[in-house]
Every structure is written in C-alpha cells, then in structure tokens.
Amino acid sequence: MNMRTTNIFKPGFILAIAFFALACSSDDISPENHTHVATVRQKILKKNLAILLLEYQDISAENRAKFPTKSEMEKIIFDKNSPLKKYFDDMSYGQFTYSGDIFGYTTIAVDGMKDGKAAEGTIFLYTDIIRNVPNFDPNKYDAVILVPVNDAGLGQAFAQRTEELLINGKAFRKGWVYCPISVGKLHRDPNAPFSNTIEDKYRSGIPTGENSSEDFENGAFTDFELTFAHELIHNLGVDHAFSRTNGDKPAYEPEIPNNSTKDGYSLMYHEYGDQFDIVGLAAQGFSLNAVYRDFFGWYDNTNTLETINTKGTKTVTIFPINERNKKNAVEIRIPGKPAAPFYEENAFIFNSSLKNQGYFLEVRNAGAWDKALLNAELAGNLEGIMIHQTDGFTSYLLDASPSPNINFVGSNVPDLRDVVLKPNMTYENDDVKLYNVIKNGNGSFTVTVDIK
Ligand SMILES: [Zn+2]
Structure with missing residues (x-):
C-alpha cells in the first residue's frame, strides 16, 4: 500500500460512496524530512492554534455575504460549550484543551475555482500566497489551521506535519492543517444544491448491500x-483509524480471495476502515479509539487503563470509553513483539518511543458521540467489547464476528455492522485468548484475557 511516500495526498483509499462527506487525506509523513513528524509518544495536554480565515479573490458578492463572520467562527471553534471543545474534553477525559486566535478574513490572490473545480489545498504548498495577516507571530502558536471559505465547493482537507507553510513571507514549520468550508453550490453550478458546511449536519450511512445503505443524520x-x-x-500526531478484516474469516487466518477494494487495497490494512472512529470514516461513531488516546497520554495506569503485558490470565471489567473516572480500556501488549509496522511503507515512523504490538479493548455506549449506535443496524455493538489491534502505532479495528464482504457501489467493503465480542463468544489467535464476556448491569463488561 504505497500511501506515505509522497507529499500530502495519499492516493489510496477513498471509498466512492455518496455519503462520504469527510473529504480528507491526512498527512504527509515524508521519509525525507522527519524533523517535524510528531510520532514520538508524549502526553499532549495543550495546543495554541492560529486559525487563518481565508477568502479567494473570485467569490461572488452574493455568496460572500453568507460567509460565517469571524465571531461566528470564534464561537464554533473556541466557545467552551461548543461541540468541538466538548468533544476534545471528553476524548481526553478533561485533560486536553486548545486555545488560540482567529485571523482574517485574509484575501489570497488565487481563484476559488480552477479548471471547473473547487481549489485544492495543494495550492498552499511551496507558495507565497498568504501575504497579509496583520500581527501574526508564528512563535506564539503550535499549529496553524487554514480555513478557506469557498463558494465553489470543498477541496480535500488534510493535515501536514512536515512541509512548511509560508505566511507573510516567513516559514511556519510546526505543522498545519487545511480545513476548508463550503458556502455555495458545487463548482458554482446553478443547478447544484446550496451547501453550507458550517451549518449542514454530518450525514453518514451504513452499507447494507449492493448499492444500498441506510443514511441518517448524526447530529x-x-x-x-x-x-x-x-x-x-x-496534527496531534496520529494517522487514520484502520480496520483489519478478512471477509467471513478472522484477520489472523490466511487472507481470503477478493478481500481488496476495487483499487487493489487489501481490507487487512484498510485506511479509514474504522467506521466507529473520528479518524476513520466516522460513519458509525465519532469517539476516538483507545489506541490513540493512549498514544496521546490520556490514560493513567491506575484508574482509567488496565495494562496487561505479561503472560498469564487476568479478568478485567471495562466501562464505556467516554465515562469519567472509570476503567475505560484494557491495553494488552504482547511480550517479545516490539512495535513493527503491519505494512512496510510506515516503517520510518517506528521508533523506540513506541510500545509493543498488542490489542486494546473498549466498550461503547450510545452517548453524545456515538448516537449512531442507536440505529438498529448497529445496536449489536452495545452488547459487547470492541477489539482494536495495534502494530505499536496504528489502530486496526477487528471484527469479532466476521461476515462476508459487501460488494457496495462497485467495490468490496467490510461488513462492520456488528464487530464486538459478546457473551458466549471467544476471540483466540497465537497471541491472546479473550473469553468469558459478561454484560454487567451498569454498562460495563467483564472479560478474561490470556496472553499466551
Ligand atoms: Zn484524515
């Protein structure tokens, strides 16, 4: 899977489905330039962000009048009661917060539509087009978020952790994000529907069969x-949440035929594949997986995380992942299996700060960030334990009850409608055995873990 060797765009997996509203290609981690890659494990508690509101030079006055104001953007991004602030507070158990300033609008000397399409974020690479941001002091900020508002549609959002950004003619070298807003009609086509991505609620869908999906608004x-x-x-330092599936067989068995997307990417290493994760496709849930929360140092090993890293048997109880002051996850690290990438292109990221390969166990409820689990197609995931495998860095969602792949809109997709390990089920491979699952009355689940 040759995804990380070139700048910015991972040409790999973009699921060509109608509900794919999350246009993102994440990051560039280029092997030639490691210096700014934040792949070292570290506790991340605070970031100061510079938000640059940008507008293109060719926006129509009619649409320009509908753009969000600076104070509206302040509210969306920085108000302490905003969904974004609450989200990061919940994911980090009240530990991580961000602050910052909004600059702009700044007009950039570039058109919002080029060759009949909305401008892409690549125009900011290696170019000196953000030239007039008064009072911007790069030393004050940990990251820059470019927020261009366009009336021609969205370019593909991305996070950039290596290449520098030029602002007022000076290089910003600490990592930046391109996060566009659309206020207008796609490609300025008068027949297209009007979209406003700061008001439109994210809609997602669940592939249920050939050309069919259940679409719903996740509020x-x-x-x-x-x-x-x-x-x-x-920007904080992780990539996408992958899934690792093998049709109707467990992922640890030899790969079945036809386990690839139409572009040839194996579903054993399926980028964006974790449908239940904000850095996956996020169609079936928004919570961030425990692998990445642990990477950011948001667990402590006495209260919120149970770590098992020696051979033997242990029985543990896990509470829903977003409940405060509870044991929210089990970290299983396999002795003798140091971090090593499941696919070779990622090898340069791996370093001595990473922990061993292993598994994380977590439980979801249908709380604020995972309301999609109320959907009948997904409700089975409230009845057991979600298993993520890790190679020491990346998170891979496993399916404890494998089902045949779904041929959906001309490509194979895994059937992840029901992935959890439920009472009376066992997950066993060469590393671990997970069994004796008990559903307790208080939302928690108990499970027995053997490390072999
Ligand atoms: Zn991404």
Whole structure:
C-alpha cells in the first residue's frame, strides 16, 4: 500500500460512496524530512492554534455575504460549550484543551475555482500566497489551521506535519492543517444544491448491500466540525483509524480471495476502515479509539487503563470509553513483539518511543458521540467489547464476528455492522485468548484475557 511516500495526498483509499462527506487525506509523513513528524509518544495536554480565515479573490458578492463572520467562527471553534471543545474534553477525559486566535478574513490572490473545480489545498504548498495577516507571530502558536471559505465547493482537507507553510513571507514549520468550508453550490453550478458546511449536519450511512445503505443524520457535529476535529487529531500526531478484516474469516487466518477494494487495497490494512472512529470514516461513531488516546497520554495506569503485558490470565471489567473516572480500556501488549509496522511503507515512523504490538479493548455506549449506535443496524455493538489491534502505532479495528464482504457501489467493503465480542463468544489467535464476556448491569463488561 504505497500511501506515505509522497507529499500530502495519499492516493489510496477513498471509498466512492455518496455519503462520504469527510473529504480528507491526512498527512504527509515524508521519509525525507522527519524533523517535524510528531510520532514520538508524549502526553499532549495543550495546543495554541492560529486559525487563518481565508477568502479567494473570485467569490461572488452574493455568496460572500453568507460567509460565517469571524465571531461566528470564534464561537464554533473556541466557545467552551461548543461541540468541538466538548468533544476534545471528553476524548481526553478533561485533560486536553486548545486555545488560540482567529485571523482574517485574509484575501489570497488565487481563484476559488480552477479548471471547473473547487481549489485544492495543494495550492498552499511551496507558495507565497498568504501575504497579509496583520500581527501574526508564528512563535506564539503550535499549529496553524487554514480555513478557506469557498463558494465553489470543498477541496480535500488534510493535515501536514512536515512541509512548511509560508505566511507573510516567513516559514511556519510546526505543522498545519487545511480545513476548508463550503458556502455555495458545487463548482458554482446553478443547478447544484446550496451547501453550507458550517451549518449542514454530518450525514453518514451504513452499507447494507449492493448499492444500498441506510443514511441518517448524526447530529453531534456539522460537516465542518467533524473535519476540524479529524484534522486536529492528525496534527496531534496520529494517522487514520484502520480496520483489519478478512471477509467471513478472522484477520489472523490466511487472507481470503477478493478481500481488496476495487483499487487493489487489501481490507487487512484498510485506511479509514474504522467506521466507529473520528479518524476513520466516522460513519458509525465519532469517539476516538483507545489506541490513540493512549498514544496521546490520556490514560493513567491506575484508574482509567488496565495494562496487561505479561503472560498469564487476568479478568478485567471495562466501562464505556467516554465515562469519567472509570476503567475505560484494557491495553494488552504482547511480550517479545516490539512495535513493527503491519505494512512496510510506515516503517520510518517506528521508533523506540513506541510500545509493543498488542490489542486494546473498549466498550461503547450510545452517548453524545456515538448516537449512531442507536440505529438498529448497529445496536449489536452495545452488547459487547470492541477489539482494536495495534502494530505499536496504528489502530486496526477487528471484527469479532466476521461476515462476508459487501460488494457496495462497485467495490468490496467490510461488513462492520456488528464487530464486538459478546457473551458466549471467544476471540483466540497465537497471541491472546479473550473469553468469558459478561454484560454487567451498569454498562460495563467483564472479560478474561490470556496472553499466551
Ligand atoms: Zn484524515
């Protein structure tokens, strides 16, 4: 899967489905330039952000009048009661917060539509087009978020952790994000529907069969908020939430035929594949997985996380992942299996700060960030334990009850409608055995873990 060797765009997996509103290609981690890659494990508690509101030079006056004001953007991004602030507070158990300033609008000397399409974020790479941002002091900020508002549609959002950004002719070298807003009609086509991604609620869908999906509105975030949260998490240092599935067989068995997307990417390493995750496709849930929360240092090993890293048997109880002051996850690290990438292109990221390969167990409820689980197609996931495998860095959602792949809109997709390990089920491979699942009355689940 040759995804990380070139700048910015991972050409790999973009699921060509109608409900794919989260246009994101994450990050560039270029092997030639490691210096700014935040892949070292570290506790991340605070970031100071510079938000640059940008407008293109060719916006129509009619649409320009509908753009969000600076104070509206302040409210969306920085108000302490905003969904975004609450989200990061919940994901980090009240530990991580961001602050910052909004600059702009700044007009850039570039058109919002080029060759009949909305401008892409690549125009900001290696170019000196953000030239007049008064009072911007790069030393005050940990990251820059470019928020261009366009009336021609959205370019693909991304987080950039290596290449520098030029602002007022000076290089900003600490990582930046391109997180556009659309206020207008796609490609300025008069027949297209009007979209406003700071107001439109994120809609998602669940593939249920050939050309069919169950579409619904997940009210927790607008399109912009979802993309902002997704890209900010990339900026903090992780990539996408993958899934690792093998049709109707467990992932540890030899790969079945036809387990690839139409573009040839194996579903054993399925980028964006975790449908239940903000840095996955986020169609079936918004919570951030425990692997990445642990990477950011948001757990402590006495109260909120149970770590098992020696051979033997242990029985543990896990509470829903967003409940405060509870044991929210089990971290299983396999002795003798140091961090090593499941796919080779990621090898340069791996370093001595990473922990061993292993598994994380977590439980979801249908609270603020995972209301999609109220959908009948997904409700089975409230009845057991979600298993994520990790190679030491990346998170891979496993399916404890494998089902045949779904041929959906001309490509294979995994059937992830029901992935959890439920009472009377066992997950066992060469590393671990997970069994004796008990559903307790208080939302928690108990499970027995053997490390072999
Ligand atoms: Zn992404």
